[in-house]
Amino acid sequence: MFGFIRPVKPELRVREADRFQQVYCGLCHAIRARYGRFYTLFLSYDMTFFALVAGCGQGETPPPCKKRCDASPVRKKACAEADGAIELAADVSVLLTYHKFRDSVQDDRGAKRLLARSLCRLGRNGYERARARLPEADAEMVFALSDLQALEAQNCDSMDRAADASARLTAAVVQKTGDARERILRQMFYHIGRWLYLLDACADLADDLESGNYNPVARRYGLSEPTLSQIREPLERTLERSLVDVCTAFDLLDAQRDADLIRNIIFLGMPLATRQVLDGTYQTNGGWGKHGSL
Numbered sequence: 001m002f003g004f005i006r007p008v009k010p011e012l013r014v015r016e017a018d019r020f021q022q023v024y025c026g027l028c029h030a031i032r033a034r035y036g037r038f039y040t041l042f043l044s045y046d047m048t049f050f051a052l053v054a055g056c057g058q059g060e061t062p063p064p065c066k067k068r069c070d071a072s073p074v075r076k077k078a079c080a081e082a083d084g085a086i087e088l089a090a091d092v093s094v095l096l097t098y099h100k101f102r103d104s105v106q107d108d109r110g111a112k113r114l115l116a117r118s119l120c121r122l123g124r125n126g127y128e129r130a131r132a133r134l135p136e137a138d139a140e141m142v143f144a145l146s147d148l149q150a151l152e153a154q155n156c157d158s159m160d161r162a163a164d165a166s167a168r169l170t171a172a173v174v175q176k177t178g179d180a181r182e183r184i185l186r187q188m189f190y191h192i193g194r195w196l197y198l199l200d201a202c203a204d205l206a207d208d209l210e211s212g213n214y215n216p217v218a219r220r221y222g223l224s225e226p227t228l229s230q231i232r233e234p235l236e237r238t239l240e241r242s243l244v245d246v247c248t249a250f251d252l253l254d255a256q257r258d259a260d261l262i263r264n265i266i267f268l269g270m271p272l273a274t275r276q277v278l279d280g281t282y283q284t285n286g287g288w289g290k291h292g293s294l
Helices: 014-035 038-042 045-054 084-107 110-133 135-153 159-171 179-204 206-211 216-221 232-253 259-281
Strands: 064-067 077-079
Touching: 014 045, 014 077, 014 084, 014 110, 038 110, 045 084, 045 179, 045 259, 077 084, 077 159, 077 216, 084 110, 084 135, 084 159, 084 206, 110 135, 110 179, 159 179, 159 216, 179 206, 179 232, 179 259, 206 216, 232 259
Parallel strands: none
Antiparallel strands: 064 077
């Protein structure tokens, strides 16, 4: 995933900021335990958010444990104990990361394509294990990715069609339970996926125009220059439309655990990322170089 989904730290209470960091670290340890170090290199805040949402229906937050890791080999850091939500997020993270590699093989050229192919080879064994754990989710992802690649090959000028395919890929992370909660979560992650895809297209506009890669925003508005100033208003409306649906779905979830932290991310963090990308001030990882630092 892309790293756009993160909290607004100044608006968090200390324990909420600590909790986010603990879940991030716990998820990193879970990925390492289940799949090895390779996939920990691609862990994002987006998957930390998924772990929080996946576990928000549970009751009390268990106390954190302390572990060392490659990023902190001397001092033990507090991290969340692996539970069902974190283990699910670890599996989903591997599936999404691998399919991102596959998509890059199709989209990129030259050295970037060679790198993507190498990453596919290195990540294949972990992907096979994750696919065995979540076969239905992987099948949905493969189908959605195939649709997306077909639209990109056609140079489709419909943002909505391309964003729909990407959104279906993201919605596939929700486990099938056949109840109202599943329907709410699928609606929520569908619109998160739509928002992510279109926001990433806005962020990558300059690079895509330079390289000639497909960009749905450039195709929809016939852009030849890497500026969003003339189309900011309609872009902001379509992105905000998805965020409204994300917020509505979350309100229907009746979250028990980490509700305020998740609400900060959805109601403050995602709108802030939208504004920053559209005005060109967005910085990956908040401008920090430290792995997993808020």
